[in-house]
Amino acid sequence: MTVFDLPRRFAAEFLGTGLLVATVVGSGIMAETLTHDTALALLGNTLATGAMLVVLITILGPISGAHFNPAVSLVFCLNRSLPARDRTGDAAGDLGHQIGRKIAAHLMFALPVLEVATKLRAGPAQWFSETVATFGLVAVILSGLRFEKRAVPWLVGLYIPGAYWFTASTSFANPAVALARSITNTFSGIRPIDLPGFIVAELLGALIALALMGWLLRPEIIRQTQPQKAQS
Template sequence: MSGYDMPRRLVAEALGTALLVATVVGSGIMAETLTKDTAVALLGNTLPTGAILVVLITILGPISGAHFNPAVSLVFALKRELTARDVALYIGAQVLGGILGTMIAHGMFALPLLDASMKARTGGAQWFAEAVAAFGLVATILAGIRFQRAAVPWLVGLYITAAYWFTASTSFANPAVAIARSFTNTFSGIRPRDLPGFIAAEFCGAIIGLMLMAWLLRSSKEAPPLNPEAEL
């Protein structure tokens, strides 16, 4: 458990999510400005996002756990590492921080601070991709904490870098980031009306990830005997 009080933890979550979104949106704007090649622009969006995750998780993880993601916070609540009140506060801080991050990115590029996206991202394949992205993120975090806690910032950064390219949705994997990206009509945007499908898929993928990893990471010493009578 963090040794920091709740106000500091909430500021860490808001700050981390703001800087994450500012990086996602800002690098997307920069990439779109520098090239008309979509593949190159996506690469220019991917690398800064993976890099900033390594930085943010390293510096803010000791304070709040560095969730920056309502789906991740829900997973830790289901693991009983956060109370219902804590997770509600975390999610509020993450959503507000994410919207602030969009405003920061827009301010740096002299764009309207908030601008509803018109970029369509919808359909079964996109939703399935988001479920896969969130599943993989949760699996990476939980296994990383179990086996190599110090490597978690790198594991998450590398996973998201890869997931940008192997998922059809470019791996939002984060309801707060999805909401924030609905306020930018730029390379990384998503139409507000497409949010419900993305958010539902992200939460479902995260919960499935928790369920599988809870079983997979339980060692034989922790598992109940297959035949309890044999222990008598």
């Protein structure tokens, strides 16, 4: 198995998180520009995000694991699949490059480099939705790695578009994405004041998934009792 050194793994996470947030923000801007139909705009945003996830996880997963998400990195650190030093680098790369690519998305559409989002996303229903969305994402990843590792890019790429539509929050499921969305006053934005509730809910969902899937995916060893031989 090919093992890539730490700088290359960090670079892969940096590139992947950046392209992901550029897709989320940029496709939202494009959708909002092309149509005033909110459902159609959400569909465009959804399809672009899912497709990009499949591509990024496929090409960068073999290098870094393609976490692109501090909540997912935390789960892998807690279950000892990811060294603590990689976790720190992943978090820094995720947060820094999410913001950088958000700026790139704005520049591509001739928007102000920095904005403060004004879209209201708060309340128990939104927070519960983010808990459910992140729980589902982590559960899909852990199950995919356990049973069908090669299918993980498609599993994640299909889950996220689905979660866009069955959750009230449109499934951020990623603290770094949420942070980047707080500085874009476009279709995908979230008010900075709403961030803490989202981030806490996302981390809670990830930890619940880690606990439940850790039990569910651990097979029980059934010891069969050998039949005793009849005494003559």
